[in-house]
Amino acid sequence: MSQQKILITKRVYPEAVEFLKARFEVDYEGTNAGLTTDQLVERSRGCTAVVSQLTDKLGADVIARLDGVKIIANVAVGFDNIDVPAATAHGIAVTNTPGVLTETTADFAFTLLMATARRIPEGHAFVHSGEWKTWLIDLLAGQDIHGATLGVFGMGRIGVAMARRGKGFGMRILYCDAQPVPAEVERELNATRVSKEELLRESDFVSLHVPLLPQTYHLIGAAELQMMKPTAVLINTARGPVVDEAALADALEKKTIWAAGLDVFEAEPKVHEKLLRLENVVLAPHIASASVATRRRMSMMAAENAAAALTGTRPANLLNPEIWK
Numbered sequence: 001m002s003q004q005k006i007l008i009t010k011r012v013y014p015e016a017v018e019f020l021k022a023r024f025e026v027d028y029e030g031t032n033a034g035l036t037t038d039q040l041v042e043r044s045r046g047c048t049a050v051v052s053q054l055t056d057k058l059g060a061d062v063i064a065r066l067d068g069v070k071i072i073a074n075v076a077v078g079f080d081n082i083d084v085p086a087a088t089a090h091g092i093a094v095t096n097t098p099g100v101l102t103e104t105t106a107d108f109a110f111t112l113l114m115a116t117a118r119r120i121p122e123g124h125a126f127v128h129s130g131e132w133k134t135w136l137i138d139l140l141a142g143q144d145i146h147g148a149t150l151g152v153f154g155m156g157r158i159g160v161a162m163a164r165r166g167k168g169f170g171m172r173i174l175y176c177d178a179q180p181v182p183a184e185v186e187r188e189l190n191a192t193r194v195s196k197e198e199l200l201r202e203s204d205f206v207s208l209h210v211p212l213l214p215q216t217y218h219l220i221g222a223a224e225l226q227m228m229k230p231t232a233v234l235i236n237t238a239r240g241p242v243v244d245e246a247a248l249a250d251a252l253e254k255k256t257i258w259a260a261g262l263d264v265f266e267a268e269p270k271v272h273e274k275l276l277r278l279e280n281v282v283l284a285p286h287i288a289s290a291s292v293a294t295r296r297r298m299s300m301m302a303a304e305n306a307a308a309a310l311t312g313t314r315p316a317n318l319l320n321p322e323i324w325k
């Protein structure tokens, strides 16, 4: 067994802990609360790897304090919680968990789209309330999914998987991305690349699949919501700050758009108080990748990335390859 020590900052699936314990010394914070920043820095002393989660905010100030750490292995595909350039400057490798969660996340994004369009949570609450008296012509009438236009912002792995589901439901696919997808993917999905404005004006459903970057911060704000149809539905399974939550709450209240399905929020786990009382919004607690199988794979993938780096092998999901010479 190697003398190297690994810090796991929060509870993960046990096979990942066992995998690492068989090879390294492990300091496992097996709680749901995880560590404060100061605790994380303290506990990282003497460790060469940190297995982190998206709730660990690893900005430049924290990274500067991670003496001796060679790798941060994040258990998430998104890595906006980590200042990767700062890690690079300190010679720390950073990895994420791409691929394994693509289909699971797209399943959830489409589920959220359907639940919002067809008002499933409202229907469930209504039946539970005992107030259901009769069949009514317009009882909880929603928006059609088949034949509607799906606008996908960010046509990466998850965006493409979402578009594929839309096509399966007979939707027309528009997308907006700095890069076009390969021509065969456009053909397969019958997808058209359009401008941001065109996507917003034309789509019945707008689904966000961009990473959180300075360029995508508040990608959807008051002006963008104003461009959308009054019958449109916004779905966000990307990152909360991609949407200006206060502007969205206003738009939902004024019915500028018809509804929203949200899995992520600007200041998770806090949710804008207006969103908590509006009926035309479906809320979920950041669970798009949360199938048992996928969360197990994500845990293992992070463990394998950490183990690789500590044994001198280039980790499979390295985000800053320039440090691996």
Ligand code: GLV
Residues within 6 Å of the ligand: 054, 075, 076, 077, 078, 079, 101, 289
């Ligand atoms: C979850 O949000 C992830 O980035 O994996």
